[in-house]
Amino acid sequence: xAMVIQNPRYQVTQFGKPVTLSCSQTLNHNVMYxxxxxxxxxxxxxxxxxxxxxxxxxxxxxNFQSRRPNTxxxxxxxxxxGLGDAAMYLCATSRDGQGANYPSYEQYFGPxxxxxxx
Amino acid sequence: AxxxxxxxxxxxVQEAETVTLSCTYDxxxxxxxxxxxxxxxxxxxxxxxxxxxxxxxxATENRFSVNxxxxxxxxxxxxxxxxxxxxxxxxxxxxxxxxxxxxxxLTFGTGTRLTIIP
Numbered sequence: 492x493a494m495v496i497q498n499p500r501y502q503v504t505q506f507g508k509p510v511t512l513s514c515s516q517t518l519n520h521n522v523m524y525x526x527x528x529x530x531x532x533x534x535x536x537x538x539x540x541x542x543x544x545x546x547x548x549x550x551x552x553x554n555f556q557s558r559r560p561n562t563x564x565x566x567x568x569x570x571x572x573g574l575g576d577a578a579m580y581l582c583a584t585s586r587d588g589q590g591a592n593y594p595s596y597e598q599y600f601g602p603x604x605x606x607x608x609x
Numbered sequence: 610a611x612x613x614x615x616x617x618x619x620x621x622v623q624e625a626e627t628v629t630l631s632c633t634y635d636x637x638x639x640x641x642x643x644x645x646x647x648x649x650x651x652x653x654x655x656x657x658x659x660x661x662x663x664x665x666x667x668a669t670e671n672r673f674s675v676n677x678x679x680x681x682x683x684x685x686x687x688x689x690x691x692x693x694x695x696x697x698x699x700x701x702x703x704x705x706x707x708x709x710x711x712x713x714x715l716t717f718g719t720g721t722r723l724t725i726i727p
Binding site: 495531532533534536539548581583596597598600601602603 | 613618642644646651652653654655656659700704706714715717718719720
């Protein structure tokens with residue numbers, strides 16, 4: 492089945508130690524998103540890639556970076572994790588293209604990576 | 610900027626009963642989508658139902674239906690004949706609609722935790 496895969500599902504890192512979360516997709520979607528979801532809160536968009544174009548949200552801290560080496564993979568790098576960065580990180584994808592008949596509204600989510608910072 | 614408000618942090622209902630989850634939103638846009646996403650415990654978020662603002666008819670997907678009141682900016686979700694598998698966090702979400710290509714971001718509410726009691 493086509494899907495969005497996130498590895499690992501659980502990640503523990505130390506305060507200040509860089510960590511990378513990965514996302515892959517078999518849907519061949521051209522748009523990929525990273526969300527941060529803290530306990531009992533709504534998912535918050537960090538950034539997204541439209542094809543190779545990186546789009547950062549204005550309030551995303553510089554501590555968060557992303558890479559998309561190809562269509563299928565996208566990485567979230569946290570350069571110096573703080574205790575406040577402990578959260579669930581969700582990857583999502585969607586397809587988009589020219590024309591009103593090209594559905595772009597639905598996002599497909601991965602299961603998330605729960606990050607703990609010690 | 611858009612805001613989405615879910616005023617019921619938690620709800621519970623007996624299996625087979627009907628439950629309604631509330632959502633209100635604020636926007637100055639005229640063309641947009643509204644969604645209900647479901648996030649089961651430890652599983653990925655999935656789209657339950659969507660509504661296009663220009664359509665007057667309320668969307669229905671099997672046991673799930675919405676009551677969309679555009680003037681009141683209200684978008685409630687009704688789950689009929691509730692099942693144990695409906696236990697999840699439910700998020701209401703808003704997205705501006707584009708006629709040409711280019712994704713808009715999802716704005717989520719804070720969620721309603723729904724528990725179906727056997």
